[in-house]
Amino acid sequence: MKRILLILFLAAAPALAVQPDEILSDPALEARARDISAVLRCPVCQGETIDDSNAPVARDLRLVVRERLVAGDSDDEVIDYVVDRFGEFVLFEPEARGANIILWFAGPAMLLIAMGGAAIYLRRRGSAAEPAPAPLNDDEARRLREILKE
């Protein structure tokens, strides 16, 4: 129960995630910081970005992101910096390397398979001869008469 309360608490207080005092004076840098924050996951929360989260560690990460940007890092360098310290768990967009290639290619591969199956099916339906409808059985014939009578 405590754990649930904790989870709910963390989920409950995302408002005012980015505090006014964190914002950089350079709007271009700040915009980059926001974009980066939107793909980094808060390590202690349940599926929130550091941009949305109100947890202290999220705030620390937001400050780190801004520090690195001010120091002149590129976006990728900032993300790598955070990933080096917290692991790939913080990446909301999993990198397409190793087993993750399966993840990224599963959709397109499935689409190809499905399209192939559909194409075979459609060609077959196009060339098939329409079978004669099966004759009604007694029950059905009776029901048909009933319906037509009304």
Place this chain on the structure above:
Amino acid sequence: MIAELGHFTLILALGVALVQAVIPLIGAWKGWPGWIAVAVPAAKMQVVLIAAAFAALTFGFVTSDFSLRVVVENSHTLKPMLYKVAGVWGNHEGSMLLWVLILALFGAAAAVFGDGLPPRLLARVLSVQAMIGVAFLAFIVLTSNPFDRVAFPPFDGRDLNPLLQDPGLAFHPPFLYLGYVGLSMAFSFAVAALIEGRVDAAWARWVRPWTLAAWMFLTIGIALGSWWAYYELGWGGFWFWDPVENASFMPWLLAAALLHSAVVVEKRESLKSWTILLAILAFGFSLIGTFIVRSGVITSVHAFANDPERGVFILAILAVFIGGALTLYAARAGSLEARGVFGLVSRESALVINNVLLAVSAFVVFIGTVWPLFAEMFFDRKLSVGPPFFEKAFTPFMVLIAILLPIGAMLPWKRGSLAKTLRPLSGALVLAFALGALAFALQTGRSALAPVGIALGTWLVAGAASELWHRSGRRLARLKRLPRADWGKAASHSGLGIVFIGVSTLMAWNVEDIRVAKVGETFSLGDYDVTLAAVEKKQGPNYMTTMATMEVDLHGEHIATLYPEKRFYPVANMPTTEAAIDNGFLRDVYLVIGDEQKDGGWAVRTYVKPFANWIWAGSILMAIGGLLSLSDRRYRVAAGARRSNAAASPAPAE
């Protein structure tokens, strides 16, 4: 006493469900009419018994009976009555009770409206429905008894999670469950058809309304949840690709696919085995959703009474039903012969493509949702899959669907010509390009998201309108006489277009301002001037609040006074934000008040959110489309010729 009665009727319901699961099935197999006839009264009896148990639990909540454990954990005497009632399903045990109540309701509805069905099919359908009932009733009775008493009742309860104390969220779960559980009807019909080895147009006519109803409820449930997130969480996010959201979205996608493939079965007697498979999968994903929410295997913001033991139980239910149904499918699907013959360019083909795209997109959502679990189990990697993945991997499918939809909807059955079909749509196409280009010109140097979304959305809406116009033979008088199903189709498809416009523009053109404002200070955001007029502390019924008074002016003209709040619920020890929103047709002004700063100012967030309401308006329009189709008289004809005038005139051929 009343609680014990509730517990007792619940156990009785389990017994009735057992009888209903076994006797009619044997009766249908052996052809014993007496045994077959057990199904209908048993289904009605079940709903009465479960409703009694549900009423008993509701009574416990309404009267704040703190000798009941769930009431202690989820209620409080000071809580407003609406939330005392909503508290019944605001917890694991109560929500499972609601789940089985809805399951029984659907079963009883099939029993009541099913007098036009062949008695054997009805007996089998109700038997399968009762098997699901047995599984979940046993789950409640054995692992999640809502009528559990506490030895030492406390003076007051621990309050419902304040985030759930909200009208939008009070009704979000019932609608979702109506959707999830509604798909059980499609499942039961599919399994019954597999047992019979027979799927025909009449079967599809029976399955479609249930699927349509389930899809409609899911649409409303998802939209309510998203709307709630938008105004309650305090920054206007409306969809997070959270595992639990995905769990409701996958059945929605599959239900949408099922609706369309059932049309092909009904009209053309093709796609039979695929439709059966979809019906099994759609309900399977509802069960997976239940499993994800309640087992805690995947971390989610919705973490809700998760308990591994219960998870294992639900996993077992999932394995038995889906495994069983798929085995039956593997054994029987081959015997379902397709009849309809059609060309490559035809409505049938278009609906096949629709099904491919919807099913594969559901698969993408599925793999993204379970990938963290897979990666940890098999590759020992702890990773996350979040919005950026889904936005990239899922969106292309929606773009394809939107491009193809108006064309497919216009194609004739059997065999058509693309050139002929496209001609009436040329106006819609031009309009879509024009509005997309206009959006591109209005925004400078931003992503293509909004122009593309607007163009696609316009294409869908204008395409649906052109289709209606074309079907009416370009005469206004005949427009009114078109079947309701045509109107429903147009409404749902344009609803989708409106959602497209809302989502894309909201994501692309959202404007945000975060600052510290002193009381009396005015600041501007775009064309709007916002003044923080006052901040007061107040006392609510079961919370304390910090309420700001903010004036919003547009071009010097006063348009709204808004009162954003920050609340604190002392019993649950939780803060919440209550954003204040000035809703508009083209934009929302969205204000949030935050913490007091050291120098005496307040943290204030201001957003201008373009077209936000279009997302929910579009969703409602989609649901209304479902309702219109549901009220089409073809279904009343199918429902057993109870009205002679309806039965006499054949369904209009399309």
